[in-house]
Structures are given as structure tokens and as C-alpha cells.
Amino acid sequence: xxxxxxxxxxxxxxxxxxxxxxxxxxxxxxxxxxxxxxxxxxxxxxxxxxxxxxxxxxxxxxxxxxxxxxxxxxxxxxxxxxxxxxxxxxxxxxxxxxxxxxxxxxxxxxxxxxxxxxxxxxxxxxxxxxxxxxxxxxxxxxxxxxxxxxxxxxxxxxxxxxxxxxxxxxxxxxxxxxxxxxxxxxxxxxxxxxxxxxxxxxxxxxxxxxxxxxxxxxxxxxxxxxxxxxxxxxxxxxxxxxxxxxxxxxxxxxxxxxxxxxxxxxxxxxxxxxxxxxxxxxxxxxxxxxxxxxxxxxxxxxxxxxxxxxxxxxxxxxxxxxxxxxxxxxxxxxxxxxxxxxxxxxxxxxxxxxxxxxxxxxxxxxxxxxxxxxxxxxxxxxxxxxxxxxxxxxxxxxxxxxxxxxxxxxxxxxxxxxxxxxxxxxxxxxxxxxxxxxxxxxxxxxxxxxxxxxxxxxxxxxxxxxxxxxxxxxxxxxx
Ligand code: GLU
Numbered sequence: 001x002x003x004x005x006x007x008x009x010x011x012x013x014x015x016x017x018x019x020x021x022x023x024x025x026x027x028x029x030x031x032x033x034x035x036x037x038x039x040x041x042x043x044x045x046x047x048x049x050x051x052x053x054x055x056x057x058x059x060x061x062x063x064x065x066x067x068x069x070x071x072x073x074x075x076x077x078x079x080x081x082x083x084x085x086x087x088x089x090x091x092x093x094x095x096x097x098x099x100x101x102x103x104x105x106x107x108x109x110x111x112x113x114x115x116x117x118x119x120x121x122x123x124x125x126x127x128x129x130x131x132x133x134x135x136x137x138x139x140x141x142x143x144x145x146x147x148x149x150x151x152x153x154x155x156x157x158x159x160x161x162x163x164x165x166x167x168x169x170x171x172x173x174x175x176x177x178x179x180x181x182x183x184x185x186x187x188x189x190x191x192x193x194x195x196x197x198x199x200x201x202x203x204x205x206x207x208x209x210x211x212x213x214x215x216x217x218x219x220x221x222x223x224x225x226x227x228x229x230x231x232x233x234x235x236x237x238x239x240x241x242x243x244x245x246x247x248x249x250x251x252x253x254x255x256x257x258x259x260x261x262x263x264x265x266x267x268x269x270x271x272x273x274x275x276x277x278x279x280x281x282x283x284x285x286x287x288x289x290x291x292x293x294x295x296x297x298x299x300x301x302x303x304x305x306x307x308x309x310x311x312x313x314x315x316x317x318x319x320x321x322x323x324x325x326x327x328x329x330x331x332x333x334x335x336x337x338x339x340x341x342x343x344x345x346x347x348x349x350x351x352x353x354x355x356x357x358x359x360x361x362x363x364x365x366x367x368x369x370x371x372x373x374x375x376x377x378x379x380x381x382x383x384x385x386x387x388x389x390x391x392x393x394x395x396x397x398x399x400x401x402x403x404x405x406x407x408x409x410x411x412x413x414x415x416x417x418x419x420x421x422x423x424x425x426x427x428x429x430x431x432x433x434x435x436x437x438x439x440x441x442x443x444x445x446x447x448x449x450x451x452x453x454x455x456x457x458x459x460x461x462x463x464x465x466x467x468x469x470x471x472x473x474x475x476x477x478x479x
Contacts, residue, residue: 003035004196007061007068008075008186010042011053014247015060017239017299018201018231021265025228025292026199027066028266032284036069038193043076044185060248065258073193075185082180082188085218086141086173094217095173097139098125120169138176145170145213153208156226156289163209171210183207187214195223199289202227226289228269229296239299255357257315257323260308268297276303277310309356317348320361327362328369340369346452350444367438368453372464380435384469388432391421392469395433396462399455410447436465 005026009019030037039061041054061068089095098121100108109119126144133139145168152162173184180188186207190198198208205227215222233243240246245254251261263278270293272278272286312320321344328334336344344351344365355361376384398413399405405413414429422428434446437458443449450458 001196003030003033004038004194005030005035005199006038006040006190006193006195007066008040008042008189009057010045011050011057013053014056014249016246017248017251017265019057020060020064020248020261021231021269022200022228023061023064023066024262024265025226025269025287025289026197027068028280028283028287029197029199029289030069032287035196037066038070038073038195039068040073040075040189040193042182042186043074044079044180044182046076056249063252063258064248064262073189075189078185078189078192079180081192082185083174083178085188086180086184089143089173089214089217090141092217093144095141095143096126096170097130097133098142098170098172099133099137099139100125118167123170126170140172140176141174142170143173143213143217145210151209151212153205153212153225155205155208156224157229157292158202158205158227158294161205168209168213173214183210184214187211187218187220190223191215191218191220197226197289198223199226199228202229226292228292229294231268232296232298234298234300236298243299244301255327255359255361256304256308257311257358259315260304260311263311264304264307267303268299269293277307305356312355312358312361313352315352317345320348320352320358321345324358324362324365327358328366331359331362332366332369334366334369336366336369343368343452347444347448350448354444363440364443367440367443367449370439372460373468374439374464376435376439376465376468377441379441380439381468383432383435383441384465386469388435389466389469391417391429391432392436392462392466394421395429396459396466399450399458399462402455405455405458406451407445407447410450414447432465433462437461 007023007026009015009023027037029035041057043054058072086095090097100121105121108122112119112122121142125139125142146165149165150162151165151168152160154160171183172181174180189195208225208227212222231239233239235243237243245251248261252258259280262280262283266278266283266287267276270287270291272282272291275282278286315323321341325336328336347365347368351361351365354364394417395413398417399410402409402413414426414433418424418426418429430446431441433450434443435441437443437446437449437453453461
């Protein structure tokens with residue numbers, strides 16, 4: 001039997017990190033077994049439906065690097081089929097019409113509450129004589145849940161989970177307006193789509209017992225279940241916005257790479273010995289549902305960051321630059337031209353070795369794309385004071401006189417200028433040089449940066465810095 005998993009999100013907004021984890025596990029499992037992962041939008045709640053949310057899910061999945069098989073299925077479009085199954089269940093005596101009005105149901109609950117009983121529907125129409133049905137009423141259809149015994153779900157992650165059937169009610173499968181309930185739609189779709197494995201959050205475990213009643217009533221083969229524990233924030237509460245980021249889009253915007261997030265989410269709920277870095281290929285080889293953790297895992301941003309640093313180093317230069325590209329504009333209102341991109345590529349090894357996020361990568365490489373005059377940040381500005389002018393002038397003179405420059409020759413120039421102007425202190429030269437060249441105080445090796453920028457560009461930047469100092473009136477008065 002070939003494996004068919006499914007990714008069935010409800011389009012409610014952005015893709016939650018827990019939803020991404022579910023997608024990832026379904027994807028890895030399907031790919032491991034040469035099977036399929038199907039994508040179904042659970043859009044039965046038309047009031048809350050919005051196309052943008054569907055789009056976010058598609059983009060989220062694509063960004064994560066997870067592909068799916070076949071067309072995206074809309075649950076809403078299958079509603080006639082769901083209704084038809086409800087009718088079949090009615091005809092086979094596995095379901096029944098219930099004519100209770102909302103007031104009757106409320107009275108029933110009130111009475112049960114006052115007697116300290118469960119507030120389940122009391123099944124008054126389950127065996128009632130159909131001739132007693134009120135005229136012109138629009139009934140709902142309820143499933144006949146088992147009245148006694150117990151039901152066990154053999155879950156691949158949670159093990160065997162048993163509930164007493166008394167805890168299962170005769171829930172509604174078709175509303176009085178003819179629309180199917182979520183409980184029915186999921187089962188019919190999973191059956192019709194040939195789903196063999198349902199891998200989802202353990203917040204759905206309770207639903208599994210109810211959904212199994214429908215499988216049994218239709219005599220359909222049940223899928224294998226794996227219910228994954230929730231992802232918690234670092235404080236142990238359900239992962240939400242206040243933890244910094246709850247949606248996949250936010251991780252993208254914080255400069256994480258999809259490969260790092262995949263690896264992180266995989267490790268968060270599953271382990272393979274002490275391995276922390278696990279490639280997609282290894283994940284496909286090693287992944288197993290029974291190896292998933294039973295307990296909820298807490299999100300650890302430091303771990304994600306260290307994985308991200310690893311994947312930044314591993315990523316090919318062109319891909320990394322392409323992923324970083326939107327951030328230059330977003331963060332610095334700069335769009336690097338071809339020349340700047342070539343320079344970034346030339347200095348990429350050093351940039352990669354430093355960055356833990358794409359944002360850091362961009363912040364530390366954007367200077368290649370700047371053109372004079374550019375602003376200096378606060379710390380750089382503080383370094384560009386009158387004391388720095390002789391150093392900057394000397395650097396400019398030495399660079400101009402040089403034939404060609406490389407890391408070593410820039411270093412030698414700095415050393416000479418340090419000896420001449422700064423009592424041999426390299427910091428007194430390197431720091432103002434960095435401020436003048438990059439406009440900041442944080443960058444990769446300034447020798448390499450100068451070598452890549454070339455001597456003409458460096459001289460222009462030094463000149464601009466000297467003028468900046470002059471214009472601020474902080475230049476030392478002669479004498
Ligand atoms: N649509 C449900 C959700 O987004 C998933 C249902 C399921 O996996 O069966 O939580």
C-alpha cells in the first residue's frame with residue numbers, strides 16, 4: 001500500500017509554526033515512503049474564509065520548501081458529497097434526524113448541568129417514531145455513537161489511547177441547512193482522497209474517536225494515526241504571537257532560512273540520537289513516526305539561530321544572495337546593483353562565517369552597495385571626529401599611492417599609518433577606517449572590505465568622511 005498523507009489547514013490567517021511542523025512531518029513521511037502528500041484547504045467555514053489566507057498557506061509551504069502532490073482540494077467544493085454520505089448513513093440506520101430546537105437543547109443542557117450530568121444531547125430522537133416528527137421542521141442529522149464499551153486508537157506517537165464510549169455523543173454530521181460539519185467532511189475527504197496516514201496535532205486526538213465512529217458506520221478502512229504534541233513557547237505556554245513569532249512568515253522576515261527551520265522543527269518533535277544537524281536526505285532516511293516525542297516541546301530560539309548560522313554557511317552564494325535581496329531594500333532602502341552584488345559575492349565567505357540570520361548578513365554587507373555621500377550611524381559618527389582626520393588623510397594618501405590593493409597590502413598600509421599617526425595602535429586606524437568605509441562599526445574584516453571595494457572607491461569614501469568631519473566643525477584648529 002502506498003503511503004498517502006495530507007496537509008489540511010484551515011485558512012484562518014497566516015501559517016502557524018505548529019501547522020508548518022505538521023506539514024513537514026507529513027511531507028517527510030510521504031517522501032520517505034515514496035508516497036504522496038496531498039494538500040486540502042479546510043474551507044467549510046465560509047464566513048471566515050478569505051483568499052488571502054489560502055494564499056498565505058500556499059506561499060508558506062512553498063517558502064518552507066515543501067511540495068505537494070496533485071491539485072489543491074477545496075473541502076467546501078466537496079460539500080455535496082459530504083451531504084450524500086450523511087444521507088447514506090441515515091438510510092443504513094447509522095444516523096438519524098434530530099428535530100430538537102435550540103431552545104430544547106439549551107433546556108436539556110441546563111437540566112443536565114443542574115443534575116451534575118454531562119451536557120451531551122440526550123439522544124431523544126435516536127429511536128423516536130419518525131411519525132412524531134414536527135412538520136415543517138428542518139432537522140439535523142446525528143450519527144449514532146456506540147452506547148457502551150470502549151474505543152482504542154492505536155496512535156503511532158501516543159501509543160494506545162482508550163476512551164469509554166460513554167464519553168462519545170451523537171454529534172451532528174449534517175446541519176439543518178444541509179451543510180456538513182467539520183467532523184464529517186474530514187472523514188469523507190480523507191477516505192475519498194485515499195489518505196493512509198493522518199499525522200496532525202494532538203489537539204485533534206479527541207476528534208479521532210468521533211471520526212472513527214463515521215469510519216465504522218461507513219465500513220471504511222481507518223487511516224493510521226500519529227498525533228504530535230503541541231509546540232510551546234520558551235515559557236511553556238502555547239506558542240503564540242507574544243513569544244516573538246508564531247507564523248512562518250515571521251520567521252522568514254526575521255531572516256531564517258527554510259532549511260534551518262525545517263531542521264529545527266524536525267528536531268523539536270523527533271530525534272535521531274544526538275544528531276542536531278539533519279539534512280533533508282538524512283531526515284528521509286531516518287524519520288520514523290514512532291521516534292516522535294510524546295511530550296510537548298518548548299521552542300528554543302538560540303538553537304534555531306545556531307542552526308540558521310550553520311545553513312547560512314552551507315548555502316550556495318547565489319541562493320543566499322537571492323534570499324537576502326529583499327532585505328536590502330526593506331531595511332536600508334538600497335537595491336544593490338550588479339557591481340555591488342558581485343562584491344558581496346566576492347566577500348561572501350567572511351559574511352557567511354559571521355551571520356546568524358539573513359538580516360545580519362544584509363546589515364553587514366550593505367556597505368558594498370552604498371554610494372557616497374552616505375549617512376554614518378551613531379557609533380561610526382562618534383569615531384569620525386577631529387582626531388581621526390590625520391589618520392584618514394594618511395590612509396587616503398597611502399591608498400592613492402598604491403598600485404593595486406589586496407587584504408595584505410591594506411593591512412600593511414594600516415600598519416604604516418598606525419605607526420606614523422597613532423603610536424602603532426592598529427585600532428586607532430582600523431576603527432575610523434571602518435566607520436568611513438562602511439558607515440557603521442560592525443563589518444567583516446576591513447582589510448578585505450577595502451580590497452574588494454577597490455582603491456578608488458575607498459579613497460572616495462575616505463574623502464567623504466573627511467568632509468563629514470569638516471562639516472561638523474570638529475576638525476582641529478591649526479596651531
Ligand atoms: N483543519 C484542521 C486544522 O487546521 C486539521 C484537521 C486535521 O488534520 O484533521 O487544525
